Amino acid sequence: MIPIDELKKYEILAELDPAELKFLSGMAEVTHAQEGEVLIQAGLPARTLYILQEGNLMVAFPDGRAITLHKPGGVVGWSALVSPTRYTASVTCLTDCTLITFPGSELLRLVQRNVVMGTKIMRNISKVLGRRLPFLQEEDRQRLREKR
Amino acid sequence: MGGFSAISVGNGWLIAALGISVVFFGLASLAFIITYFPRAIRWWNDHAEKPKYTIELLRSVFSKRETGTHISADTGEGHGPGGLDDVEEALRLLTTHMKEPFKLPRLIEVAEQRGLARVHSTINRLLVKGTMVGETDGLFHWAKGSEKEEKPHSERESGAGSKG
Numbered sequence: 390m391i392p393i394d395e396l397k398k399y400e401i402l403a404e405l406d407p408a409e410l411k412f413l414s415g416m417a418e419v420t421h422a423q424e425g426e427v428l429i430q431a432g433l434p435a436r437t438l439y440i441l442q443e444g445n446l447m448v449a450f451p452d453g454r455a456i457t458l459h460k461p462g463g464v465v466g467w468s469a470l471v472s473p474t475r476y477t478a479s480v481t482c483l484t485d486c487t488l489i490t491f492p493g494s495e496l497l498r499l500v501q502r503n504v505v506m507g508t509k510i511m512r513n514i515s516k517v518l519g520r521r522l523p524f525l526q527e528e529d530r531q532r533l534r535e536k537r
Numbered sequence: 538m539g540g541f542s543a544i545s546v547g548n549g550w551l552i553a554a555l556g557i558s559v560v561f562f563g564l565a566s567l568a569f570i571i572t573y574f575p576r577a578i579r580w581w582n583d584h585a586e587k588p589k590y591t592i593e594l595l596r597s598v599f600s601k602r603e604t605g606t607h608i609s610a611d612t613g614e615g616h617g618p619g620g621l622d623d624v625e626e627a628l629r630l631l632t633t634h635m636k637e638p639f640k641l642p643r644l645i646e647v648a649e650q651r652g653l654a655r656v657h658s659t660i661n662r663l664l665v666k667g668t669m670v671g672e673t674d675g676l677f678h679w680a681k682g683s684e685k686e687e688k689p690h691s692e693r694e695s696g697a698g699s700k701g
Contacts, residue, residue: 425657445661453640454675457664481645483661 391417391489399440399462399489401513409506416495422486428465429480435468436493444486449479457483464517469493470500470510624659625668627651629679638676 393410396402396417402410419442422428428439431451441463448465449455458465465480474493500507544550631647632639641660648656663669671677 424655445665447641447645447657449642450675453643455641455671455677456675457641457661457671459661459665479642481642481657483657483664 390414391419396489401440401462401464401510401517404509404513405506409503409509412499412503412506413491413496416491416499418490420488420490422482422488424482424484426482426486427479428482428486428488429476429478431476431479433476435466435474435476438464438466438469438491438493438496439480440464440489440491442487442489444488445483446486447481447483449481451478464514466493467514467518470497470514624653624655625663627653628656628659628663632679638672638674638678641671641677644677 391414393407393414396410396414397405402413405413422444428446429435431449441458442461446458446463446465447455448458465478466476468474468476469491470493474497500510538546628644628648631644631651635644635647645656645660653659660669664671667680669677670680
């Protein structure tokens with residue numbers, strides 16, 4: 390369980406009210422990963438959404454291109470919320486990292502039940518991913534459009 | 538006399554058991570060797586072919602302990618042989634073969650194959666310092682003039698997210 394005050398610091402959860410954050414705090418956990426550790430493998434079923442709390446990450450796309458995340462609040466594993474729930478990129482820790490994790494199935498269920506909350510989360514995810522648009526394939530964009 | 542009686546008289550059962558034992562022992566030994574063969578090869582690749590690297594690594598570790606140099610995991614300082622500058626130099630050499638702009642995951646893969654220590658944190662350090670730059674197309678290059686002077690950059694999301 391993560392304190393609500395901690396969760397609302399992150400862009401992806403910024404618009405949520407305290408009651409909505411309380412739901413999320415119950416399912417969130419903190420995890421640690423070491424430098425060089427592969428958090429996410431492209432192509433595998435997406436079961437977890439991660440928010441970077443501390444550390445640095447590299448998101449590598451199957452064509453070899455990559456972006457790096459250095460700021461707290463970076464989101465990886467968004468595929469856990471979008472059908473067909475398979476990771477589209479691999480994520481590796483550039484340094485030791487601390488991350489907040491959300492189980493994809495539980496989060497997806499919550500988002501589907503609570504439309505208002507789901508819309509807020511998906512809108513923020515889209516905003517974050519907008520910066521990575523050059524990397525998304527047309528099918529990914531379509532998935533995001535449908536979800537929104 | 539013939540059949541089983543002849544076998545018994547001629548110590549046939551004992552010889553058969555001995556033969557089975559010899560074959561079993563031989564196969565077991567072979568299986569054992571095959572099991573440990575990859576480890577031996579890996580050890581050979583890591584150490585035997587790079588004695589200088591190992592010696593330098595040990596030397597740098599001990600010299601750092603003596604001088605009390607702070608080693609930071611997150612910044613990539615305090616690297617093995619030769620420290621950050623040497624690793625950076627090695628990475629620059631690797632990228633000359635790859636041409637700029639280069640693919641970062643490929644650079645990491647090649648650097649690890651060459652036995653460079655702590656490639657990930659070194660690259661992170663270079664990105665944060667602005668020595669290595671991620672472009673919006675997801676490819677990376679060295680900052681112009683970064684060989685001579687390096688200007689510190691604030692932390693940011695490189696590559697496509699460099700705007701925020």
